[in-house]
Amino acid sequence: MVSLFERILEAHEGIRPDVPVTTLERSTLLSRELRSDVWLKTEHLMPTGSFKVRGSANKIRTLGSAAKRTGVITASTGNHGQGVARAGKLAGVGVTVYVSHSTTKSKMAAIEALGAELVVIQGSALDAEKEARRQSELRGKPYVAPYNDLDTVAGQGTLGVELFEQASDLDAVFVCVGGGGLIGGVGTALKALSPRTRVVGVWPKASTCMLDSLNAGRIVETPECETLSDGSTGAVEPGSVTFPICKEVIDETLTVSEEEIAHAMRLVAEGERWMIEGAAGVAVAGLIQTAARYRGKKVAVVLCGRNIAVETFLDAMKRAGE
Incomplete structure (x- = not known):
């Protein structure tokens, strides 16, 4: 191993x-x-x-061609979402980011500016993580964890x-x-x-x-x-x-x-x-x-x-x- x-x-x-x-x-x-x-x-x-660009880039790299076919889903308090959005843009991978409604507005805007789809959850950051993982399984898209990976x-x-x-x-x-x-x-x-x-x-x-x-x-x-x-x-x-x-x-x-x-x-x-x-x-x-x-x-x-x-x-x- x-x-x-x-x-x-x-x-x-x-x-x-x-x-x-x-x-x-x-x-x-x-x-x-x-x-x-x-x-x-x-x-x-x-x-x-x-x-956050480090972990995001590495995860997208290890997913390879599968991610390009399906796109990926993640959850973020802001910085991780921007990192995944950037890595996805460079690799030609579609990215959907789940965030809590309490996430800083400027960070939400930055995620969208990098071409990712933003989904706002009425709940905590952990609620956004749980929903992102649930949607990942439902839609068959790899989940890019902000830390738990x-x-x-x-x-x-x-x-x-x-x-x-x-x-x-x-x-x-x-x-x-x-x-x-x-x-x-x-x-x-x-x-x-x-x-x-x-x-x-x-x-x-x-x-x-x-x-x-x-x-x-x-x-x-x-x-x-x-x-x-x-x-x-x-x-x-x-x-x-x-x-x-x-x-x-x-x-x-x-x-x-x-x-x-x-x-x-x-x-x-x-x-x-x-x-x-x-x-x-x-x-x-x-x-x-x-x-x-x-x-x-x-x-x-x-x-x-x-x-x-x-x-x-x-x-x-x-x-x-x-």
Whole structure:
């Protein structure tokens, strides 16, 4: 049986050139402020503005000609839907994306702009996932999971391979956690290539679904509140393949407040002149919270995306400046 790490290495070659290698940039401001050597993985500069293009491209690639005949169905809180829409457009595959009615309007518009059919569900992100899977079975179309699929996780894991190739001496990597696909893939790659590197998972306090499941030892439902980190929200699907992977690869877990997220987003804007979304701010906030512990260390933070409404970003900047 092919291991997840072997799948990641195959994906690392297979998704090129459709998915570019993102740069790892040193942050002068954060390095000075936190008294450590801070590097930023620029996933927010990806096409569609998110790391999600990795897993989407890999899943569409592995489906091959079957997907071209039938088209595919997926569910998303926004970024994954854009990734699948882009991958489908490049491969000549029709894409239908199910989203919750609470999904950011700008993300819905971006999905449609890439040529995908959008179906809005009156319910939660998990409700959209369940309906997308049901329609996939009814209509005989492959389902492209946002995280609950080993090919998707392997695509996200290519980020971990890039990190090792760009900086093999990292002491820690900070990653925002939603369904666990990103940290599961990155963590798997780093455990194989650089076991000394600590994998730190960070959650907004308003949405700790995977963390609560890890603490419970099984996948549980968790109440959620509104958060700047809308890209990481949504319950973990029952039986998700990411749950055992996250149990294996996450070395440290942290939670951050909305104030900490907004402050982190502002620091990145001031230091790098980048507008990042809340989920990326979550990872930065985790590093800031544990700065004393990582003083003098070389650390990387995954800036997972930039897809945030301008009004929401400006409100966060105002909140952080007060």
